[in-house]
Amino acid sequence: MVLSRDLLPLFLIGSEGEALKGERRRSRPEVVTNALRATDDRRLNLALYGFIDKGGKNNKVFRSWLRSAFSFPAEVARDERLSYQALDAFKTAQKVADALQVALRMLRPKMAAAPRERKNLRNSQRGETDALAGFWQRLEPSLARTFLDDLAEGKADAMKNLKGVLRSEARNAFKAAADPHRRDADGLFRIANASNYLERRLARLLPKEKNL
The missing domain is CATH 1.10.132.100 (Topoisomerase I; Chain A, domain 4)
Structure with a gap:
């Protein structure tokens, strides 16, 4: 389970263009922007699916599946x-x-x-x-x-x-x-x-x- 504190900033308009390491900048996922444009609901409900690579013994990398659900006020994101x-x-x-x-x-x-x-x-x-x-x-x-x-x-x-x-x-x-x-x-x-x-x-x- 990925904690909300790790990913919720990705969904907020205020994080768009935030400077990261080097010349990299944060970019809000397009799917979130489109969802905010399309919905009139007060809350935005998102489900995140993906993989996380974790280091193991002898330099082996293990890939684990994750799924996290988020629900937060759309107004804060906009x-x-x-x-x-x-x-x-x-x-x-x-x-x-x-x-x-x-x-x-x-x-x-x-x-x-x-x-x-x-x-x-x-x-x-x-x-x-x-x-x-x-x-x-x-x-x-x-x-x-x-x-x-x-x-x-x-x-x-x-x-x-x-x-x-x-x-x-x-x-x-x-x-x-x-x-x-x-x-x-x-x-x-x-x-x-x-x-x-x-x-x-x-x-x-x-x-x-x-x-x-």
């Missing part, structure tokens, strides 16, 4: 202003995920030769992966559905609500990964450092609006 707001939100979510990933890595115990300590390190790395995957999984409904619907309906607090969800989910994911490290003083020290880093990044990426 309107350039709404598209840019959606794209900014997707980019902010990615930056929050990047900050969370750094904080999770800060929880890792020191490298050591003892078998038990190596096992603790492997467990910590698995915890990072699970926490980050859980973050995106829980965020998906709010980011790809609720937020886009709020934009289409013209709700002024759409971004404010999404920021609250991002802040909450990042903290929840960090707490779940940090709990197993609360066994000794060294673990508590790492948790404190990582938590301080994450809170600083969240404050910068998701500043709270001042009440007038």
Whole structure:
């Protein structure tokens, strides 16, 4: 299953011509543009089919079949202003995920030769992966559905609500990964450092609006 956050930007008019690596630029699939021209429905429903090549052992490449279904407000895809707001939100979510990933890595115990300590390190790395995957999984409904619907309906607090969800989910994911490290003083020290880093990044990426 391909996550909406990976492909939805392709369907938004605001992403047309976006600079990628080198001289490459993003181009919205023609089938999406034609569908938007042909439909008067408030929602656009698309199904994506294709293959993903995944690397394996001994330089072998395995091709896996994928199918993903998308449903989102057509108005957000058509309107350039709404598209840019959606794209900014997707980019902010990615930056929050990047900050969370750094904080999770800060929880890792020191490298050591003892078998038990190596096992603790492997467990910590698995915890990072699970926490980050859980973050995106829980965020998906709010980011790809609720937020886009709020934009289409013209709700002024759409971004404010999404920021609250991002802040909450990042903290929840960090707490779940940090709990197993609360066994000794060294673990508590790492948790404190990582938590301080994450809170600083969240404050910068998701500043709270001042009440007038």
